[in-house]
Amino acid sequence: MLIIPGIDLKDGKCVRLYQGDYEQVTVFADDPAEVAQRWRNEGATYLHIVDLDGAKAGHLVNLTVIKRIIAEAGLPIEVGGGIRDEATINQLLDLGVDRVILGTAAVKDPFEIGRLCERYGERIVIGVDARHGLVAIEGWTETSLLTAHQLAAQLAHHGATRFIYTDITRDGTLTEPNYEAFIEFKEAAERRVIASGGVSKPEHVQRLRELGAEGVIIGKALYTGDLKLADIL
Structure with missing residues (x-):
């Protein structure tokens, strides 16, 4: 199983x-590229980058920082947050x-997502962020009427091959993942699923592997030291 530090x-x-919650933010580093290098040096083989400003704005905002991470990290990365059109994908x-x-x-135009998945294949990942089972959009500031497992099944039908499932109520809490919701989502998607939200102990990683x-x-737990990459890689 791939262990992916989040930035x-x-x-x-x-x-x-x-x-x-954008009002409850903790700054862990002024230089994200240095953080990326740190995770690489500690053994990470892949990185997950989210442009939070971009997610709210509907377009990439921190592109300069993303470019630096790409140039300096020396690792494959996935990027999300504010990607709304094919030009940005390219x-x-x-x-x-x-x-x-x-x-x-993906929520607003599943048919277009199907076309993009067909064109770009493995280069596209669908990020499904859920709050109490309902899909959140626009940088988590709005909640749709779709359940996470409904969206998973719908997009799998349209050609999605990989999902990232995040339980927002667990994200950044250092509690534990919502295993029941993950199981339900994975069964609905019938595709590869990467888990996110609440992972803070080695046993959480092991359970998700099972x-x-x-x-x-993994995000906050790595920054607070609750989890160390060496213990879970």
Whole structure:
């Protein structure tokens, strides 16, 4: 199973939110590229980057920082946050991004997502962020009427091959993942699923491995020291 450190970008810095709340933000580093190098040096083989400003704005905001991470990290990365059109997808792939994460766009136009998945294949990942079972969009500021497992089944039908499932109520809390919700989502998707949200102990990683997660994204627990990459790689 792939262990993926998460780097969230806000105002050019590396931050973590609490339960997706932009008013509850902790800055962990002024230089996200240095953070990326740290995770590489500690053994990470893949990185998960989210442009939080971009997610709210509907377009990439921290592109300069993303370029630096690509240039200096020396690792494959996936990027999400504010990617709403094919031009942005092409821009990121041309810069050297390995995978592009689509979230809000997937909810608003599943047929277009199907076309993009057919064209770009493994380079597209669908990010499904759920709050109490319902899909959140627009940088977690709005909640749709779709359940996470409904969206998973719908997009799998349209050609999605990989998902990232985040339980927002667990994200940044250092509690534990919502295993029941993950199981339900994975069964509905019938595709590869990377888990995110609430992972803070080695046993959480082991449990998600047992449940068939393709990977796990870890954020706050790495920054606070509750988890160390050496203990879970």
